Every structure is written in C-alpha cells, then in structure tokens.
Amino acid sequence: MSPSHPSIQTFYKGDLPENKQDALPPKHSKLGDGFTEDELANTLDPLMRKWNPEREYEEFTIDQLNQGPKAVTFVGRVVNYSTFFGSTPKEPKAKGWHYLLVRDNTAAISVKIYFPHCPYPIRLGTLVTFWTAFISGPPKDLIPIPEVSVTANMFPGRVTSDHIMLHTGSSTDGICRIPLRFRKGLPLQGLMTLKSYLTSGHDGVSDAKILVCVKSIGAKKKIPSKMGGESELVDVLLFDHTGEVRLTLWREMADSPKEWQPGKTTLLISNPRYIIEYSGKGGVGVIRGTMIDVEPDFPDAEWLRRYAVNLTKKESLCMEFPEGVWDVEATEYGINRMFFTLAELDKWVRSDGQHIFSGFINVTIMELSFVTLHRRNMLMCAECCGIPTYSNTVTVLCRNCNRNLALTLNPNIIGTLLDETGCIAPGKLLWSKRAWEQLFGRSIAEIIKMDIEVAKYYEMRMLFMRLHLVVGWDGGETGRLCVLGCMQ
Numbered sequence: 001m002s003p004s005h006p007s008i009q010t011f012y013k014g015d016l017p018e019n020k021q022d023a024l025p026p027k028h029s030k031l032g033d034g035f036t037e038d039e040l041a042n043t044l045d046p047l048m049r050k051w052n053p054e055r056e057y058e059e060f061t062i063d064q065l066n067q068g069p070k071a072v073t074f075v076g077r078v079v080n081y082s083t084f085f086g087s088t089p090k091e092p093k094a095k096g097w098h099y100l101l102v103r104d105n106t107a108a109i110s111v112k113i114y115f116p117h118c119p120y121p122i123r124l125g126t127l128v129t130f131w132t133a134f135i136s137g138p139p140k141d142l143i144p145i146p147e148v149s150v151t152a153n154m155f156p157g158r159v160t161s162d163h164i165m166l167h168t169g170s171s172t173d174g175i176c177r178i179p180l181r182f183r184k185g186l187p188l189q190g191l192m193t194l195k196s197y198l199t200s201g202h203d204g205v206s207d208a209k210i211l212v213c214v215k216s217i218g219a220k221k222k223i224p225s226k227m228g229g230e231s232e233l234v235d236v237l238l239f240d241h242t243g244e245v246r247l248t249l250w251r252e253m254a255d256s257p258k259e260w261q262p263g264k265t266t267l268l269i270s271n272p273r274y275i276i277e278y279s280g281k282g283g284v285g286v287i288r289g290t291m292i293d294v295e296p297d298f299p300d301a302e303w304l305r306r307y308a309v310n311l312t313k314k315e316s317l318c319m320e321f322p323e324g325v326w327d328v329e330a331t332e333y334g335i336n337r338m339f340f341t342l343a344e345l346d347k348w349v350r351s352d353g354q355h356i357f358s359g360f361i362n363v364t365i366m367e368l369s370f371v372t373l374h375r376r377n378m379l380m381c382a383e384c385c386g387i388p389t390y391s392n393t394v395t396v397l398c399r400n401c402n403r404n405l406a407l408t409l410n411p412n413i414i415g416t417l418l419d420e421t422g423c424i425a426p427g428k429l430l431w432s433k434r435a436w437e438q439l440f441g442r443s444i445a446e447i448i449k450m451d452i453e454v455a456k457y458y459e460m461r462m463l464f465m466r467l468h469l470v471v472g473w474d475g476g477e478t479g480r481l482c483v484l485g486c487m488q
Helices: 037-044 194-201 251-259 299-315 328-333 342-351 370-375 433-440 444-448 452-462
Strands: 068-085 096-103 108-115 127-135 148-154 163-167 209-217 221-224 230-239 244-250 266-270 273-276 282-285 291-294 356-365 380-384 387-391 395-397 404-406 429-431 466-474 481-487
Touching (some): 096 291, 194 209, 194 244, 244 251, 328 481, 342 356, 429 433, 433 466, 433 481
Antiparallel strands (some): 068 127, 096 108, 209 230, 266 291, 356 466, 380 387
C-alpha cells in the first residue's frame, strides 16, 4: 500500500529551543493612549503650551465684540473673579472654573473659563489676552451687570480654538488703566469721597465709585464655612483724604493684596457692597457686579497718590535713613560749620524745602521714654504691610507676610527736644545708627540687652541733658530732619 501524502505540518519541523528562556514569549511594552508627552502637558497646563493657531484671529476692543461665532482676540484686566471647583454637564472633564469680570478702556465682559487640573494664578489687576471662537450674550439666570453686554465660555487646552495668556511683566503696566466712562477734562461719573459714600452715597445711588489708597494689609485668617471646611479672608484698610474704611476679601481673592503696597497702591472700586461691621461702622465688600481697578490712570488717582506719599512721610514711624546725601565729616570738622536754632531751621525749610544742607543744633532733652518702651518690649520697631512691628530684638518676622524684618531703634525713645526758639515733638526726627550709638555710648546690640536697672540709670542721666546734634535736610525726600551724629 502506497504511503499517504505528507501534510504541511510534517514537512516543516519546528526547531526546539536550546534554553527554556528562549521559549518564553517576548515581553511587550504597555500600550499608550495615543498622546505624546507634549500633548498631555499642553492639556494639563494650557498656559505653557505653544500657541500656533491655524486660523486667523481678529483683534477687537471689548465694546466691539458681537454675539456669534467668530475667531476674535481681546485684552483686558481682571477687576473681579471667583473660583468654583467641580465638574458640570457641559464640561465633565474640568476640575472647576473661574468666573472673571474683565475690562479694558471701553467696556467690560464676563468670562467663564474652565481649568483641567489646577486653577490659574489670577489676581485682581492681572492683564490677560483671550483667544476664542465664539461670543455669547449675558446669562439669563443671573442678575445682569450694567457694564457687561457679552460673555465668553472657554476651556483652554481641551478646546483647540481657546487660549489665554497672563501678562506679568512691567512692560504692560500702562495698558487698560483708564476707568470706564472717563472723559479727559471731565470728572468721573459717580465718583464720590469715602465720607460721602459711608454717610449716604451707598443708599440708592447707582454706579457709585470710591477712589481709595491702601493703608495697611491684615493677616490672612481662616474661619469655618457654613458648607463645611474653612474659608480664608483678608482685611485691607483703605483711606482717602476724608476717612478710612475696611475692605474684606474672601477665599481666592484674598491672595490679591500680596502685590499691593501700603501707602502707594490706589484702588477704584465701582458698585461696592455696603456692609455694617460688628463695631457698627460701615465697611465695603465685593459682590458679583463690583469692579476693583488696581492703579487706575486718571488725574484724581494721581492726586491721591501724592496725598498718600505726603501723609506717609508725616505719620510713618520707621523710615529708611538716606545714605550718601551729606558729607558728615565736613559738617562736623570742616572750616565752615553752620549752627541753627530751631526757628531758623523751620524758616529755612519752609522757604526752600528742596535745598540740601547740614549743620548743628543745640537742644535740651525734656522727655525720655526709654524705660517705658523697654518694659513694653518696644525698643526696636519696623513697618511692614502698613502695620508697625515692635520688639526688643534686632530682627523679627512679619505676622502677615512672614518676611524677616531688620528693626531700628524706636524714635519715640527721645521725647520733646527744646531750645530757646522752639521745640521738636517726639518721634519726628530720623536718627542714623551712628547717632544712636554716639548718644548712648554703646552699640545697638548692647542697648537692647540692657536690663531694667541700667535702663533707669541711663534715663536719669540723659534727662535734661543739653547736647549738640549734627542734623541734615535731604531736600524733602523723607520730609524729616535727619540726625547724623551727636556731640554731648
């Protein structure tokens, strides 16, 4: 019988592996999701992605934006914002969203911007550029804001047509600073003094505005929330030439005052919320329609800045001593040494305050508070966040911003100084370190280490002492008579 035809399996014989490890199937790497690392990074952090749009965006001011689909770009500053965490049915992939109220020099717009991972580092006054492909009308389920006629909903990183850019450089400081409805040569509509607003301006006045300067910034506080958890708040003390008021900023807005400078930063607050504090005094708060313009650019704001600088010179406790203005050695040991009475100094400064000069005065110490301040732990002082800080040490941490402060001797140690023509009130002289050490005959470190008995001895010894002070006037930069040295 003839043999059967061989099959293909019998024709091809498999090779047996020499080692068992060769028989194992090769390990395959884990399959990816189809996205590169750059694409994932752009989605999670849209601010860092390279923005190279395929379509052309037309640049508009906010008052030129119309409802409907169109690729547009616009620039504005944040004047109000709030942050919410969680997802919505429209954007289930979002971790939360910001509600922004943004304005330029022409109008305002509300922007709802979703974030995929972390909130954006937005602050009051931040300049932002937006790119979007659709502009919609104001939401019907919320109370309308008079200045807002259009809105935008954006999700940068997930929607390829949406993008934002936060400008943090100093080159953009002058952009979008002019208040809304301001006309050159005319007063700003709705602007009133702080006293007028607190008295009656808050009652029934639409579009009320107050122009204020930051006086001090309180420490950040945490209080229990009704919904569970804790809420942060910061109290900012504001002032103008008629009064003072307290502004309370809650939650994410509490981070904005970090960049404000007491005595310098000015705010234009439109449509503020009037609140009554526990003390019974009136205060201001922030509601959805409130707009806070940081460093507005118009004549009234410039006048308030100058007023705040002059007021700071008068009321500041610890000012930085100007260095390199006078030749102290020539003043003390030169050929022409000038001697002034207090009346002559007062007349000279009032007649020509821009002139820089130095000389001697001869005065008697009528009052001293060395022992009192030593017991109160107030021998050294400094100012930070607009709040004075006292201690009997050379350095101390600020309670608000945790900065390490270098302290100087409290000028209130020396009370009233008197000569035959006038007197100098306590705390009105600006003492140098050299002058303090010459007055006490020891270093600053040794002064603060004195015990109370030695402090009493020094106070009794120096009281009613007559001495020569080497003084200088810096042309009005500090507004204080500076003490360069002491000769007893």
